[in-house]
Amino acid sequence: MTTSPPGNGPGDLGDLGDLSGDELVRVLATLANPHRLRVVAALARERMYVSELARALGISRALLQVHLRKLEAAGLVTARVEVSQDGKAMKFYEVNRFAIELTPEAVEAAERTLTPPGDGPGGETKGSK
Amino acid sequence: MTTSPPGNGPGDLGDLGDLSGDELVRVLATLANPHRLRVVAALARERMYVSELARALGISRALLQVHLRKLEAAGLVTARVEVSQDGKAMKFYEVNRFAIELTPEAVEAAERTLTPPGDGPGGETKGSK
């Protein structure tokens, strides 16, 4: 559904069908934050480099970086380092196209691919501790 | 877009366009949890009462109740108390139909209706209190 051509980047998100339940949870959790929502909105209008974005949003670089990382980890944005004419290395970010449809049916489908409860980190059946 | 007829219940969610940025954040945050995703999925298949749902999901009632409350607060599910033939009061839950489309454009639109930064609880710029 998403118009992305065959050569999909590693961070590109296709339709909801492409996302496992766990990935969906991560994407939703990532988007469920005012700061990150603003970042996505700002980048949807035009790509920007970190400091520039921080100023535009009125937040510290440190804070912005944390959010940008989560957005990147969720595959919602992509970073690209470019060296400006005056030699400064700027890190530009841009949004990845994504289209997720959220409906009870979609949720039900995603749930089927969720990692079973208590099946997380260490695993418990064996003596991890 | 959602098929809900005019008489929409108070908890019904229409299209994304109907949600303010803040509401969207809440809905996403609510859905961004494995337990709650499972609850929605289970209820999408068939309505169930609390204890029954807890057994089906293999979690405690106390825990389930917390999640059900958030889901209800977000308008994703609705509770209905019914007295069974043997006099027991059962609280049935069912999912509300909702359809949210998540795309960079939709996010940008939602962002415009977000409560401005640092405009939360206390409120400082104006004298709301």
Place this chain on the structure above:
DNA sequence: GGCATGTGCTAACTTTTCTTGGCATGTGCA
């Protein structure tokens, strides 16, 4: 050199969310 701008990182604190466990109430039934 000193200042401005760009980047990155981490330790530490605060706040929020998640989860558990216990306790209380009410009804039907053997």
Place this chain on the structure above:
DNA sequence: TGCACATGCCAAGAAAAGTTAGCACATGCC
């Protein structure tokens, strides 16, 4: 009466997320 099952609420600890503050490094320019 005592057991089974339904509901509700709350205190408290554990875990995760959000933020701040400070320091480090590089480059261009007056």
